[in-house]
Amino acid sequence: MKKLTSLFASMVVCxxxxxxxxxxxxxxxxxxxxxxxxxxxxxxxxxxxxxxxxIVKVAVGSKDHTTLVAALKAADYVDVLANAGPFTxxxxxxxxxxxLPAGTVEDLVKPExxxxxxxxxxxxxxVGVYKTEQFTDxxxxxxxxxxxxxxxxxxxxxxxxxxxxxxxxxAANGIIHVIDGVLLPQTK
Amino acid sequence: MKTKxxxxxxxxxxxxxxxxxxxxxxxxSAVTGDAASKSYVAPGKYDEFYNxxxxxxxxxxxxxGLPSGRLLRVIPVFAVDPEKGWGYSEETKPMLNTSHxxxxxxxxxxxxxxxxxxxxxxxxxxxxxNNTPRVARIDLTTFRTxxxxxxxxxxxxxxxxxxxxxxEYVIAGTRFSVPSDNADGDVAINTYKQNFxxxxxxxxxxxxxxxxxxxxxxxxxxxxxxxxxxxxGKSHGWFFFSCYNTEQANSLLEVNASxxxxxxxxxxxxxxxxxxxKAGKGKKVPAKYAHNTYSDATHSATSEMKTDVMVLDTKxxxxxxxxxxxxxxxxxxxxxxxxxxxVGSGKLAALIPxxxxxxxxxxxxxxxxxxxxxGINVIKYExxxxxxxxxxxxxxxxxxxxxxxxxxxxxxxxxxxxxxNIKDLKxxxxxxxxxxxxxxxxxxxxxxxxxxxxxxxxxxxxxDRFLPTGPELSQSAQLFDISGEKMQMILDFPTIxxxxxxxxxxxxxxxxxxxKIFKIDENKHAYVTKGxxxxxxxxxxxxxxxxxxxIRSHFSPDNIEGVKMGDEVYFHVTxxxxxxxxxxxxAIKGAINAELLIMPGETATLKWIPEKVGIFPMYCTDxxxxxxxxxxxxxRVSPAGSNVPLMFSLGNTIDGKAPxxx
Ligand SMILES: [Cu+2]
Numbered sequence: 001m002k003k004l005t006s007l008f009a010s011m012v013v014c015x016x017x018x019x020x021x022x023x024x025x026x027x028x029x030x031x032x033x034x035x036x037x038x039x040x041x042x043x044x045x046x047x048x049x050x051x052x053x054x055i056v057k058v059a060v061g062s063k064d065h066t067t068l069v070a071a072l073k074a075a076d077y078v079d080v081l082a083n084a085g086p087f088t089x090x091x092x093x094x095x096x097x098x099x100l101p102a103g104t105v106e107d108l109v110k111p112e113x114x115x116x117x118x119x120x121x122x123x124x125x126x127v128g129v130y131k132t133e134q135f136t137d138x139x140x141x142x143x144x145x146x147x148x149x150x151x152x153x154x155x156x157x158x159x160x161x162x163x164x165x166x167x168x169x170x171a172a173n174g175i176i177h178v179i180d181g182v183l184l185p186q187t188k
Numbered sequence: 189m190k191t192k193x194x195x196x197x198x199x200x201x202x203x204x205x206x207x208x209x210x211x212x213x214x215x216x217s218a219v220t221g222d223a224a225s226k227s228y229v230a231p232g233k234y235d236e237f238y239n240x241x242x243x244x245x246x247x248x249x250x251x252x253g254l255p256s257g258r259l260l261r262v263i264p265v266f267a268v269d270p271e272k273g274w275g276y277s278e279e280t281k282p283m284l285n286t287s288h289x290x291x292x293x294x295x296x297x298x299x300x301x302x303x304x305x306x307x308x309x310x311x312x313x314x315x316x317x318n319n320t321p322r323v324a325r326i327d328l329t330t331f332r333t334x335x336x337x338x339x340x341x342x343x344x345x346x347x348x349x350x351x352x353x354x355x356e357y358v359i360a361g362t363r364f365s366v367p368s369d370n371a372d373g374d375v376a377i378n379t380y381k382q383n384f385x386x387x388x389x390x391x392x393x394x395x396x397x398x399x400x401x402x403x404x405x406x407x408x409x410x411x412x413x414x415x416x417x418x419x420x421g422k423s424h425g426w427f428f429f430s431c432y433n434t435e436q437a438n439s440l441l442e443v444n445a446s447x448x449x450x451x452x453x454x455x456x457x458x459x460x461x462x463x464x465x466k467a468g469k470g471k472k473v474p475a476k477y478a479h480n481t482y483s484d485a486t487h488s489a490t491s492e493m494k495t496d497v498m499v500l501d502t503k504x505x506x507x508x509x510x511x512x513x514x515x516x517x518x519x520x521x522x523x524x525x526x527x528x529x530x531v532g533s534g535k536l537a538a539l540i541p542x543x544x545x546x547x548x549x550x551x552x553x554x555x556x557x558x559x560x561x562x563g564i565n566v567i568k569y570e571x572x573x574x575x576x577x578x579x580x581x582x583x584x585x586x587x588x589x590x591x592x593x594x595x596x597x598x599x600x601x602x603x604x605x606x607x608x609n610i611k612d613l614k615x616x617x618x619x620x621x622x623x624x625x626x627x628x629x630x631x632x633x634x635x636x637x638x639x640x641x642x643x644x645x646x647x648x649x650x651x652d653r654f655l656p657t658g659p660e661l662s663q664s665a666q667l668f669d670i671s672g673e674k675m676q677m678i679l680d681f682p683t684i685x686x687x688x689x690x691x692x693x694x695x696x697x698x699x700x701x702x703x704k705i706f707k708i709d710e711n712k713h714a715y716v717t718k719g720x721x722x723x724x725x726x727x728x729x730x731x732x733x734x735x736x737x738x739i740r741s742h743f744s745p746d747n748i749e750g751v752k753m754g755d756e757v758y759f760h761v762t763x764x765x766x767x768x769x770x771x772x773x774x775a776i777k778g779a780i781n782a783e784l785l786i787m788p789g790e791t792a793t794l795k796w797i798p799e800k801v802g803i804f805p806m807y808c809t810d811x812x813x814x815x816x817x818x819x820x821x822x823x824r825v826s827p828a829g830s831n832v833p834l835m836f837s838l839g840n841t842i843d844g845k846a847p848x849x850x
Binding site: 046048050051052054084085086127128129134172173174 | 704705739740741765766767768770788812813814815839
């Protein structure tokens with residue numbers, strides 16, 4: 001009888017081994033395959049030469065905004081501005097950045113200053129489309145960094161925090177107002 | 189000792205019995221270890237193939253990616269689709285016009301992609317309406333139905349829409365024979381044999397623009413035409429139709445159309461028919477059928493009612509049609525990539541006859557006939573037969589090809605796919621499907637150059653295949669890897685409506701041609717508004733036309749007053765965006781139709797008849813932007829005879845007067 005029991009026991013073991021073999025057979029995706037995927041690219045990486053250019057593409061295409069584009073890249077901000085938005089972006093020219101104290105830009109694009117740079121860039125962005133004809137003197141705009149900028153309209157000249165809008169360029173996902181000064185937020 | 193031995197034997201036996209059964213007998217039975225990796229397409233990666241699947245009684249066509257089974261799009265064709273405004277917008281309503289008026293539904297059974305030199309070219313995909321006979325053409329640059337032509341003298345457009353190897357024609361054979369549209373149809377149903385005819389429509393397709401026109405119809409004896417395929421290569425110029433109900437029964441076909449041991453595959457020499465038409469042997473016969481076309485320039489459809497059709501009565505010519513006997517109510521009628529072998533599938537048969545095109549030609553030359561069927565010469569079975577696949581399964585339906593000399597046939601009754609060799613007719617492999625498979629699809633599987641690699645089985649019965657969803661279940665499809673000797677199931681996926689035939693083509697053939705936006709400068713819609721400054725509201729009698737624009741994130745105008753009871757309001761909304769994948773939607777409270785979904789650069793129109801006085805909100809239905817919830821407006825409806833002037837505005841900077849106050 002004892003022998004019988006042990007035989008049954010060995011049968012159970014045999015069975016469970018079989019069952020185990022079964023469950024191991026179940027298909028699972030190769031985790032290696034997922035690991036080897038390249039790092040995802042955001043919306044700025046969408047290849048599209050048919051659509052109207054978005055804010056990022058307009059900026060990239062402007063020779064007067066190379067500093068701004070470098071800053072957007074350093075702050076990892078290009079994908080946001082390639083989003084559906086819509087955005088109003090105040091875009092300082094290279095000359096505007098050059099007016100900052102020497103070494104400022106070089107310092108801001110350092111990896112450890114990423115948050116500071118991002119805060120500055122966000123201070124140049126408003127969600128919504130504000131065309132020049134929609135600005136009024138004294139109007140306050142909410143910026144992406146949670147601070148406000150003040151619009152001035154005087155003698156046909158439009159300013160933002162005192163910087164002058166020298167051109168306006170429509171983009172697929174909003175509008176760019178080119179300005180001659182860099183807007184500096186209160187917060188860091 | 190004896191007992192021990194017995195027990196050991198029992199244990200061994202148990203192990204043997206349990207081994208196969210430890211693969212559960214239901215769902216995963218045919219799945220092996222690498223199935224997941226074979227159908228896995230990583231996030232952000234593309235599928236290898238586009239798969240165009242008929243939507244059956246949904247009336248639509250769906251597009252899946254293979255091998256992932258991702259649903260990429262449902263293309264509205266013969267049924268209204270409120271999601272896309274298809275059949276609801278003023279622009280698309282004419283697409284569903286027929287000689288019976290506006291028909292909001294149909295049953296789309298078969299898809300067929302255009303071919304050049306017998307190879308899938310990725311330009312268009314055709315679909316058939318089975319109930320109210322029509323053929324649709326879908327443009328694969330926009331994935332939109334751009335043309336629908338109705339078929340006169342037809343009913344149950346099942347043997348359709350199969351094409352010739354250069355898409356010279358789309359062919360549509362009638363399932364139901366009926367008295368011709370021009371005849372007095374008020375006849376006793378049991379006069380089928382005298383009064384009912386079967387028509388085959390040859391729809392010409394413009395080489396460059398794809399425009400369809402019924403070149404001619406062949407009037408044939410009254411039977412049920414079921415399926416068909418064009419000859420190719422050596423058999424180019426011929427078409428092969430399966431016919432059943434050659435008993436010419438008009439009631440209880442389940443019994444009465446299954447009397448004969450053999451029905452027919454009808455071989456049609458369409459090049460010969462073309463010659464007779466050119467020689468003026470056809471007759472222009474009065475008919476009424478709609479031809480609807482959609483223009484990407486005007487973003488609008490127009491419906492034209494045609495009044496005659498060219499008919500060639502095959503009774504008068506003995507060298508167009510020939511009947512080839514085929515066992516037991518043939519369903520599928522498929523021609524191999526070389527054009528030599530014609531596979532008939534008798535849905536009640538337990539064998540598959542394979543006919544030889546060369547032998548058919550020799551039989552015709554030698555007059556190897558076995559009498560006539562309703563005036564058509566019947567070729568002797570043996571004279572046309574290449575051979576039979578013996579005992580392949582029960583109830584063969586459809587056959588596809590892999591281009592490597594193999595055929596794959598679906599068996600409804602025995603619920604399996606059988607792979608067999610075309611040359612030696614030997615069965616090579618069989619796999620079960622879950623359950624009761626109908627059509628099969630191999631990419632390019634009915635062309636001269638199949639792409640092979642995968643086979644999809646479209647099943648009719650789902651039962652326990654997926655998580656249950658009450659009494660109504662989605663139909664299931666199963667994907668097989670056919671690159672090896674044995675078929676390997678790698679994926680299951682639910683489908684839209686009831687899939688019948690499907691086609692697939694390499695992604696690269698189609699992907700590179702995709703339209704991203706419609707250029708606003710090229711918009712020729714009669715009511716386009718090309719900029720906010722041009723937006724306006726115009727009254728013409730009781731018709732109020734709103735020239736409205738949509739751009740992130742507002743409509744212009746967004747406040748409208750002066751609309752009165754008794755008015756018909758037309759919102760002509762132009763999406764000013766020129767950015768890929770930024771549609772705007774438009775909906776207004778109480779509208780008894782649907783939304784508009786307007787692509788960048790497009791204009792679409794919603795007709796709205798106010799039902800009561802008050803304020804009616806309207807909004808953008810598509811989450812277009814961060815300020816999507818701000819994309820809204822109001823319309824004021826005043827009583828008939830009210831003196832509220834017509835006014836419109838946007839914010840405070842757009843033209844138009846300031847809104848009135850009561
Ligand atoms: Cu919107």
